[in-house]
Amino acid sequence: MSTQAEESREALGARLRGFRKDAGFASGRALARALNWQESKVSRIENGKQNASEDDIRVWCRTTGHEADIGDLVATLRHIDELWMEWRRQLQAGIDAPQKKLVSLYHKTKVFRIWEPNVVWGTLQTGEYAGAIFAAVRKLHGAASDSDAAAAVAKRLERQRYLYEGGRIFSVLLGEQALYSNHGGPEVMRAQLDRLMAVLALPRLSLGIVPRSAPLDIWHGHGFSMFDDKLVRVETVSAEMSVTQPGEIELYMKIFELHRQSAVYGQAARGLILAAIDHFNRAGTESRD
Structure with a gap:
């Protein structure tokens, strides 16, 4: 279970605890008697130590007078259940499998943040830079063959066509x-930064x-990554999280806007990329000396 999934389950339990108290059940024992449950079940759910079922949510809300909240809480519960997809499970089908899924998602999306x-x-990576990234994934997870890695790079590069097609x-x-995190060495980084200079004109x-x-x-x-206003994907070293709840998507939208206000564009952005290119030019020279 991921940390965020645990936190989400604890938040759900705290909300249910509030419902119990609002309804006049002074203790978990009192509510357990009303529901004909074991007392420990109420305590575990309220403290995020046990997953509630959808039926548990429905009977809890009806008993505490919060029927109007059933739909929202069931959606929250389903979100927790789907929150994490273990990378190791995905990678059993090869590291190109997640890349194949993304091609379909890109096809349907109109606005990317x-x-x-x-x-x-x-989607802005060069093949060599992407290869270095996937090499690190293989080393960390012990997954994928050389052919799988090559297929994953190809699928990632395939997504670049959406930069030019349609009205996305x-x-x-x-x-x-990101301009300085060294994946693949100075030569790979210079090529990647040159790629960023080129896409500034798109x-x-x-x-x-x-x-x-x-x-x-x-x-x-x-x-x-935000896909329209319907999905946010978050990748960590151990898992992939898909966010679909409107309230959480709004939070990510707010965070994106805060970062956007700190960003520079145009000539200022070009200057930062050129400074990074100069850094790797010097690094490449020093490595040859």
Whole structure:
């Protein structure tokens, strides 16, 4: 169970505890008697130690006079159940499997909002940079063959066609650190940064860089991808999280806007990329000396 899933389950339990108290049940024991449950079940649910079932949610809400909240809480429960998808389980089918799923998602999406604080967003990656990323994934998880890795890179590069097709809008924010996180060595990084210089001219792509020195209204946190206003995908080293609840999507939208206010664009962004290219030019020279 992921930390965020645990926190979500605890939050659900706290909300149910509030319903109990609002209804005049002074203790979990009193509610357990009314529901004909074991007392320990009420305590475990309220403290986030046990998953409630959908039937548990319905009877709890009806007994405490909160029938109007059943739909929202059932949606929350389903979200918790679906919150995490273990990377190891996904990678059993090869590291290209998640990339195949994304191609279909890209086809359906009209507006993309991307925040990546430490790495270049996948759809803007060169093949060599993507290969370095997947090599790190293979090393960490012990998954995939050389052919799987090559297929994953190919699928990632395939998504780039959506930058040019249709009326899709891409609003991409990178932390300045993403320009310096060294994946593949100086030569690979210079090529990747040259790629970023080229995509600055794309008409439907807005690329902003959040300078390392920029005043922040919110901490950098983790990266995420928003697909229209329907889905947010968050990747960590151990899992992938899909956010579909409207309230949480609104929160990610707010976070994206706060990062956007700290970003620079156009010539200022170009200057930051050029500075990073100069850094890797010097690094490449020093490595040859």
